[in-house]
Structure formats: structure tokens, C-alpha cells
Amino acid sequence: MNTKIVQYSAPVLLVGGGEVDRQVLAAALPTAGRVVAADGGAAQVLALGRMPDAVYGDMDSLSPEVQAQLDAGVLRAIPEQNSTDFDKCLRHIEAPLVFGYGFLGQRLDHQLAAMTVLVRRADRRCLLIGAEDVVMVCPPDLSLDLPTGTRFSLYPMAPVTGRSTGLRWPIDGLTFTPAGTTGTSNEVDGPVRLTLDGPAMLLILPVACLSALLAGLADAPGTWPARG
Template sequence: MTGAIVQSSLAITLIGGGPVALRDLRACVARSDRVVAADGGAQAALRAGVMPDAVVGDLDSLGPAARARLAGRLHPVAEQDSTDLDKALRAIDAPLILGLGFLGGRVDHTFAALRSLAEDRRALLLIGRRDVALHLSRPIALELAVGDRVSLCPMGPVRGRAMGLRWPINDLDFQPMGPIGTSNAALDRRVTLDFDGPGMILIVPRRRLGALIRAVSNWAR
């Protein structure tokens, strides 16, 4: 991405200001070589003993003490027409982005994060305490356990095909105010999904984070 503030050839952990589990932060940092905080996410990083490489946002959630510790790493973006997640996404470039602190907090913040996810075409995973969300901008093959929850939440009209799901989706016209696919389940250990266009959000249990990372590992190739 031209003009990116932080670049990585491996992965970037992106931390927001919402709930962040320490085990998730450690798991993501272990898979990344750079850490970026979206505004108040810097506080969560510092509390966990992680020094972010950069902090991006309007920075209205950072107090004087945090600003002093983060001197030289702050990248303020003053405009108020986008969220801190949007600002941070514009500032980073990596084949894999692991986003923490954007799900499971305020409902309006979660909705805005899912909208941002649906607008992005990269391998961007938003990780909550119970779930992992991914925009299915490309076909995907997942290794899951039989019975794993597989939810499909359209952010726009979209059709697709799947193999390995308990309830077929091949004849459905998904749309936000029409048919959606929450609480489907894996019927086989291998689940494949392919949609005709952008807009479908896949949500699987947090314990399948590793499987989801493996599944998107070839998207940037």
C-alpha cells in the first residue's frame, strides 16, 4: 500500500480500544513482527507490556502519561469522518492483519468495525473473546471440527456456494434485510466457501483462529 506508515512482510497486530484478552494479544503478537494501535488501543498494549510501533487515530483517548511514553510513535489523523479502525487500516500494509479490541464492546463500535471489515479486501481478521470475523473477498477452504459454528452475515446482497455445511446455501440470495446464515455448522472437517462478490462476513469460534490464518495465508500470494 503506497503511503503506509507501517509495513510488514509477515503480519501486523492491530489493537483497538475495546476489550482485549491477554491470551489473544500474546497469540497475535507471536504471529506478527509489527504492532500498531488504533488510538485507545495503545493503552491496552501498554498495560500488557507491549510497546506499539505506531499509534494512529485522532488520539483523543490518550492521556499525557501515555503520550509521553509513546513519543515519536504517534501519528495523529484529525478528521472525524472515519473511525480509528479505518484510519489505522489506511496506515498499514501487510499480507495478514490481526485486529484485536474491535469486537465485543459497544454495539455501535462493533457494527462500525464490521462495516470497515466488509470494505477491506485484505486478509483482515477481527478477533473477539468468542469469535473471529473475516470478510470473504476470495474463496476459502477451512479445516474445522464437525459441529463448529459457521455464521455467514451479509453486509450487502450476495450469492455463493459452499461445501461441508449442515444447511446448504447455494440457492440463497443473501442480504442484510433478507436471508442471512447465522448459526450454520460444519458437517465435514473441510468447509469451502465462494461468493460471487464482496460483502459476506464469516464468523467462526475463536478457537479456530489458527485454522483461519492458515486458510488466508495464500491470499497475498
């Protein structure tokens, strides 16, 4: 079983088997130095004429016909059933940033599982990009320049506190929990700065904010440590 790490000094493109805008993915693939697929996501990459550098998963969604199209050494089966294919991929990628396509949309249970993995692997900076939204775990400190009125949603996956400027409803003094206070449908009213006290807050922005988010991440001073 070959499960070696994909290591790259620039962002890595990760493709799942869920809903993907083919035009968006086709535009992203040529700019990606490394492309990884999660199980059935390999079919979407191959269909656009790109050979993935690695395919991780239990291979229950990848037909023998598609597997036969993969170059030697690309298929890296991980048969255990205790983690999702997204988790299998993310823990085997070492890169400054991962762009994830094909993990949002369609099945709600798959989306919830992906959100859990984002928090579990918060040391791996990953953006999940869908048709409407981009989602990531908030880093410890993040500043963003977004248009006034932009939808700005925060959702806690565990108890977490923080501070903010530039939001219509500041988060200072609040304790967020999944079953208590959440921060969805907030709005930008100036230059945004967020500081979070733990790796448990999801940031959800309109996909049109992707460039602004990348600019903010380029200046973000730190990342969360790996879980023990």
C-alpha cells in the first residue's frame, strides 16, 4: 500500500467526487502544480485531460475502468473505513494551501463530514470552494478587505471565542457553540480583523470573495498546530 505524502511548496489542488463546476475546474487545473484526487474525484480530473499526481481513498467510488487509466504509482489506496476520503487526502498533503473542489454541494452528510475534517486537520490550511461559498477554518489572526455589506458567516464546530473589528455585529465577549450562539449572516461594515482563540470556527464567505480571502491569508501571521 503506497500512501506517501504529496509535498509541494505552492498550493495544491484537491478534487473530490461531489458537485463541481466543470468550467471552474477546467480553468483551475492548468495553474495547479500538483493535483490530488479523493477517490471518485479522479474521474473528474481525467475527464478534463489532466493526470492527477496522486489519488487517495478506499476506492469504493472509482471504477476499475477509471483506475486502469491512472499512471503507475498514482493510485494510493487506503482501505480503512474510519476516516473519509477527504481526510485521507488532507493528512497526506503537505503544502502551504489546499484548494478543495467537489466537497460542497449535493449531499448534506458529505458536507458536514468535510466540515469536521477541516477542523480536525486545522493545521492543514484548506479552502473548500463551491458554487456559492468558500469555507475554511479561521486562522488565529486574519485581516480582510471586503466590500461593505458582504455576507460574513462564522460557524463554530466546538466552543470557541474571539474578537473582531469591521463586522456589523462584533463577536467580542461571545462564546460560540454549535448548539448555542453561532455567527451566521453577519455583514462587513469596514476593514475586517478576526482573532480566534482556537481552531474551531468556520469562516463562510461568498465565492466571489476568494481573491480577497487569498490576499488576507498571504498576510496571516500564523497557523494552528497539529492535533496530538
